[in-house]
Amino acid sequence: MIIVSELLLLALLAGCSSSEPPSEQEIAEVLDSARRNLVFVEGGEFRLGDVGNESGVLFNPIADDNKPPKRIELDSFSMLKTEITWGDFVIFLRAVERVEDYTIDNGFTRAVxxxxxxxxxxxxxxYKHKPARSPNFQEAENYCLWLAEKTGLPFSLPSEAQWxxxxxxxxxxxxFATDTGEVELDxxxxxxxxxxxxxxxVxxxxxxxxxxxxxxxxxxxxPPNPLGLHDMTGNVAEWTKDWFRPGFDHLSTTNPVAAEPSSEYAGKRVVRDLAGTGDHLGGSATVYARMGRELDYYLYGFRCVVNQREPIN
Known part of the structure; x- marks a missing residue:
């Protein structure tokens, strides 16, 4: 009986949400946090994909879609040092009046x-400081575009290469994207x-x-990685803006973005950091692992970048 009551309470809570528009102060705090938490990443050349260690041993031996590596050149950019928080994401959804789109009553079963x-x-x-789990790819992308509109800075989701x-x-x-390059599990x-x-x-x-x-x-x-970026290994997996295809042959060599879907993998965007999904076998927790996911998948977080070659003051 207690279990039934708890389930009924959960369903009731899931069907409710604070859909009132946020105050100007709430929005200002989100925008100020975004500006303050940008980490400048100096551009350069690197080989995108599983390059293996100094002995030539692959980091992610069971995957084929991250090989062979491809030499890439990237301009400098800035990246948010943490994943977007749940609290900031909810303020965004309230600001754009889309909270009610993701309720039980409107068919979004994840709200249970x-x-x-x-x-x-x-x-x-x-909890407001936990990383957001966007209800789909589009709202993750919309959040970064909303930051761009409100701040005047060229915010976007990161490309797979930037990530x-x-x-x-x-x-x-x-x-691994940790302070030591190795993992010590919580x-x-x-x-x-x-x-x-x-x-x-912790x-x-x-x-x-x-x-x-x-x-x-x-x-x-x-602890962050040496650049000052947190949770790029673990916590939650993250959306990027690239359309998914196996390998990297389709990418250009300068600031690449897979901007067009392929016919074979239509409807899937690249998700990185599979350690954030709980996968950690066969090298799938390393920074080289990737997968394509349908746009309506609801488990993933994200962070934004600013595509500007100079640091943001």
Whole structure:
């Protein structure tokens, strides 16, 4: 009986959301945070894809869609040091009056477990400082374009090449986007599901959960990579703006973006950081792993970049 009551309460909460427009101060705080949290990434040349270590051993041996590597040249850009937070994302959806698009009543079944409301409770899956899980690719892209409109800066989702270049500390041959280039798992998830406590102290330098225990730590909980970027290994997987195709032959060599879908893989965009999905076998948690996902997939987070060659003051 208690279980039934809890489910009814959950469904009731899931069907409700704060859809009132945000205040000017709330919007201003989101925009100010975006400006302050940009990390400048100096451009250069690197080989996009699994380059292997110094001994020639591949980092991601079971995948074929990230080989052979391709030499790429990128202009400098700036990237948000953390994934977009749930709190900022909800303010955006309220500002553009699309909260109600993602409710149970309007057919968005994901709202049963993650209703579009922001919480101040660190235990809540809706805790405002946890990374956002966008309901689809389009809203992730829309968020970055909204930042561009409001700030006058050329914000966008990162290209796949920008994402990997930054995760690899400007293209170095490393496996993980952590402070050390290696992973030390947060121990609080190494326990039965019923015993997982979001308030358990942070340990290690990365969150890689099992696919059965979907959990997120607040952004910035772990040390950043050498460029100052957090959670490019683990926490949540991230959308990029490229259309998915296996390999990199289709990309240009300068500032590449797969801007057109292929007929074979139509409708799929590139997702990076598979450690954020709980996958961590066969090198799939490394910064080289990639996959194509349908545009309406709802599990992934994202961060934005500013496509400007000079640092943002």
């Amino acid at each position: 477990t993650l209703p579009i409301i922001s919480s101040d409770d660190p235990v809540s899956p809706n 990997e270049y930054a995760a690899r500390n400007r293209g170095q041959a490393i496996a 121990k609080y998830l190494q326990r039965p599901s019923y015993a997982i406590n979001p308030l358990h102290p 340990s290690g330098n990365v969150l890689i959960h099992s696919s059965l225990d979907v959990e997120r730590r607040p952004v910035g909980s772990y």
